Structure formats: C-alpha cells, structure tokens
Amino acid sequence: MGLASVFSQWGFPMAKRDFYEVLGVSKGASAEEIKKAYRGKAKELHPDRNQDNPQAEAQFKEVNEAYDVLKDGDKKAAYDRYGHAAFEGGMGGGGPRGPYGQGADFSSAFSDVFEDLFGDFMGGRGGPGGGGRSRATRGSDLRYNMRVTLEEAFKGAQKTITVPGSAACGSCNGTGAEGGAEPQTCPTCSGLGKVRAQNGFFTVERTCPTCGGQGQVVKNPCRACHGSGRIEKERTLSVNIPAGVETGTRIRLAGEGEAGMRGGPSGDLYIFIEVRDHAIFQRDGVNLFCRVPVSMVSAALGGEVEVPTIDGGRSKVKVPVGSQSGRQMRLRGKGMPALRGGGIGDMVIELAVETPVNLTTRQKELLDEFQRIQAENNPEGASFFQKVKSFWDGMKG
Ligand SMILES: [Zn+2]
Ligand SMILES: [Zn+2]
Numbered sequence: 001m002g003l004a005s006v007f008s009q010w011g012f013p014m015a016k017r018d019f020y021e022v023l024g025v026s027k028g029a030s031a032e033e034i035k036k037a038y039r040g041k042a043k044e045l046h047p048d049r050n051q052d053n054p055q056a057e058a059q060f061k062e063v064n065e066a067y068d069v070l071k072d073g074d075k076k077a078a079y080d081r082y083g084h085a086a087f088e089g090g091m092g093g094g095g096p097r098g099p100y101g102q103g104a105d106f107s108s109a110f111s112d113v114f115e116d117l118f119g120d121f122m123g124g125r126g127g128p129g130g131g132g133r134s135r136a137t138r139g140s141d142l143r144y145n146m147r148v149t150l151e152e153a154f155k156g157a158q159k160t161i162t163v164p165g166s167a168a169c170g171s172c173n174g175t176g177a178e179g180g181a182e183p184q185t186c187p188t189c190s191g192l193g194k195v196r197a198q199n200g201f202f203t204v205e206r207t208c209p210t211c212g213g214q215g216q217v218v219k220n221p222c223r224a225c226h227g228s229g230r231i232e233k234e235r236t237l238s239v240n241i242p243a244g245v246e247t248g249t250r251i252r253l254a255g256e257g258e259a260g261m262r263g264g265p266s267g268d269l270y271i272f273i274e275v276r277d278h279a280i281f282q283r284d285g286v287n288l289f290c291r292v293p294v295s296m297v298s299a300a301l302g303g304e305v306e307v308p309t310i311d312g313g314r315s316k317v318k319v320p321v322g323s324q325s326g327r328q329m330r331l332r333g334k335g336m337p338a339l340r341g342g343g344i345g346d347m348v349i350e351l352a353v354e355t356p357v358n359l360t361t362r363q364k365e366l367l368d369e370f371q372r373i374q375a376e377n378n379p380e381g382a383s384f385f386q387k388v389k390s391f392w393d394g395m396k397g
Contacts, residue, residue, distance in 0.1 A: 016084050019066035027080075031071070038067040048196075139258035139267040146271050148241060150278040154310045154336055156243035163237060163269065166230040168259040172222035175263060176229035183218045186211035230259055239271060244286075244339035249273040280308060286345025287335045291352050292317070299323045299353040307349055309334050317349055325353040 020027050023037045041063045043049075050056035069075045078086035144161060168174035177183055185191040188210035195208050207213040221227030237256060245251075250270050257267025275283070282289045292307050302321035306314050315331055328350050335345025359367070 022066040136264035137261040138264045139260040141267040142257045142269045144271050147274045153275045157241040159239045163235045167233040169225035169231045171224035174229040176227040177218040178220040178222050183216040186217045191215040244337040245273045247275045288347040291350045293352045293354045327351045
C-alpha cells in the first residue's frame with residue numbers, strides 16, 4: 001500500500017501542508033512567534049489586498065486554518081501528536097481519530113479568526129459596528145450577587161430574583177425583522193460591515209453607514225424592538241439555593257444570561273453567594289462555633305447550659321466542675337451540611353466565664369468572705385507566683 005492510499009484512507013488529501021510550514025515557523029516556535037508569523041501572512045494575503053486572486057484567497061484560508069490550530073494549546077498538542085489526522089478522523093473508518101476528529105467546525109473557526117484579525121487592524125472590536133461581520137452572537141453571562149442568611153445556608157432556600165436586562169424579542173424571534181423574516185445581507189458593504197473610501201493615496205475603511213457595521217439590514221424592522229431583536233425586560237426567576245452553600249459558592253443557571261443577538265444562544269447566569277454573618281454562630285467550613293457565657297459560679301461548681309442550634313432547636317451542655325474560660329466542647333452533627341452531600345459538621349461550644357458586675361452589698365460580703373477562705377486554703381495563682389519568685393531570685397543571683 002502506497003503512502004497516498006494510506007492517506008486517502010484516512011480521509012484527507014495528501015497535498016495538505018504542514019501547519020508550521022504554512023506559517024513559516026519552526027516546530028519549536030513560541031506562541032508569540034506563531035502569532036507574529038500569522039499576522040504577517042494574514043496581512044499579506046488578506047482578501048482586501050488581493051481582490052480577484054483565488055490563489056491568495058486559498059492561502060489566506062490555509063493560514064487561518066493553521067493559526068486556528070497552533071494558537072490553541074489543546075489543538076496544537078493534538079496536532080503535534082497526530083498531525084492532520086487529529087482533526088479529520090472518521091471518514092475512512094480505519095484511521096486514527098484525534099480528539100477533534102469529529103465535529104470540528106472550521107467554518108466558525110474561520111469567522112473567529114476573521115474577526116480577530118479585523119479587530120486588530122481596525123482598532124478594537126465588539127459593540128455595534130465593531131465586529132465587521134455580522135452573525136448570531138451568544139449573549140453575555142450575567143453575575144448576580146445574592147446574600148443569604150446562615151439559616152438559609154443550613155436548610156437551603158427557594159429565592160425569587162429579578163434580573164434586569166434584555167431578552168430576545170418575541171414578535172420577531174430576535175431577528176429584528178417584522179414577522180420574523182430573515183435579515184438581508186447589507187447591499188452597501190456586501191455584509192462586511194465596512195466600506196472603503198479613497199482618500200488621496202490611502203484607502204480608508206470605516207463602518208458601513210447603511211447597516212452600522214452589522215453587515216445585515218432588516219427590510220421591515222420589527223415594531224416591538226425597532227429592529228434590534230432585543231427588548232428590555234426584567235425577568236423573575238426562582239432559584240434553588242442548595243443547603244450547604246458558602247460565601248463564594250457559584251450557582252450556574254444555564255441559558256438565563258443575556259439574550260443572544262440575532263438568534264444566538266443566551267449566556268448563562270451565575271449567582272454568587274455571600275452568606276451573612278450570624279449573631280450567634282461563626283462558621284468554619286461545615287463546623288459552627290459558638291461562645292457561650294457561663295457564670296463564675298457555674299464554672300466553678302459545674303452545671304448545665306442551654307445552647308441554641310442552627311436548626312432552631314436547643315441542646316443542653318454539661319459544664320464540668322472547675323471549667324476555665326476557653327474550655328471547648330463539641331456537639332457532633334450540629335454543624336452545617338456539606339454542599340454536595342458528605343455529612344454534617346459539628347458545633348464547637350466555647351465557654352466564656354463571666355466575672356460578675358454590679359454587685360450588691362451582700363454579694364460583696366460573700367465574695368470577701370470567699371476571698372479570705374481562698375487565701376488560706378488555696379492561694380489564687382499559686383503556681384504563677386511561684387514562677388515569678390524564682391524569676392526574681394534568678395535576676396538577683
Ligand atoms: Zn453595510
Ligand atoms: Zn422584534
């Protein structure tokens with residue numbers, strides 16, 4: 001079997017040139033070198049400079065196709081490994097199939113490259129009149145900041161939100177033409193969105209005045225949207241906030257972003273969650289933390305405190321005899337749920353022993369008496385003062 005038949009079995013013409021060769025760079029060329037080489041070739045071969053030159057046109061396409069692969073890290077890696085087969089499997093049946101073997105769409109890649117190039121030449125793109133060529137455009141993604149309470153983060157919640165923005169016009173199905181008729185290619189610029197004018201030695205390009213750069217005109221503009229294909233519209237959405245969300249959690253609502261232009265798909269809506277601080281509980285991942293005050297007497301004699309739990313209930317916690325401030329106890333399973341399953345955290349109780357204030361005369365008398373007995377039996381801070389004494393003694397010596 002000759003080389004040619006092997007290639008034809010793989011389903012691509014043998015004549016297809018190596019992409020690196022097409023751009024005139026070496027295999028080890030950097031992204032910057034590839035881009036530079038592409039710009040040079042594309043400028044040289046651009047259809048505007050080579051009218052009625054089918055050879056230049058073919059080369060221009062070839063250069064764009066090569067650049068489309070080599071500028072993309074994944075595609076480039078696939079090409080380096082499988083060559084052209086990476087993008088053309090599936091025809092002969094027996095050949096290797098690269099990751100882009102089926103469904104690779106160079107017609108859309110071409111228009112991307114075209115815009116890329118045009119944008120660079122014309123100084124920016126995007127916005128009305130900036131894109132040069134008109135086609136269906138995906139709507140923008142939207143971000144919506146939502147604050148929820150810790151209780152909502154615990155239980156999950158159903159929230160209704162109002163999203164400002166525009167939607168595809170219902171009267172014209174987003175086409176901008178009355179009755180949903182297809183827009184026509186602009187007769188002034190033949191769909192390019194730009195017109196050229198001779199100005200002395202220079203050819204000046206500017207946005208087409210007829211279509212405003214859209215490349216398409218609408219014969220009978222839709223009355224509802226005045227031909228834009230979009231209408232201002234607030235939307236009300238019901239959003240399911242799952243239990244366990246944290247500050248920074250993103251919820252994606254596919255297709256709920258801004259409406260696409262001229263029949264393009266809508267963008268996505270991302271809800272960014274912020275969980276408000278809570279008056280009682282602090283959160284650390286799935287665990288909750290709660291400082292609970294206990295009286296000096298309870299801490300000394302032992303007792304019981306009632307603590308609130310995030311589910312709205314209460315738990316009794318035993319305070320051991322002689323508890324110091326800062327002592328921690330753990331209530332298993334009284335924390336927050338993990339966002340994607342995986343159990344429930346704990347609640348950590350920290351005791352804060354309170355010094356009594358605003359004492360009555362009687363209370364003062366009792367504490368004075370307490371102090372006297374304490375000094376006789378068990379001087380306060382005995383071990384500390386022992387350390388201080390040896391410190392001072394050491395300094396003398
Ligand atoms: Zn036009
Ligand atoms: Zn309309």
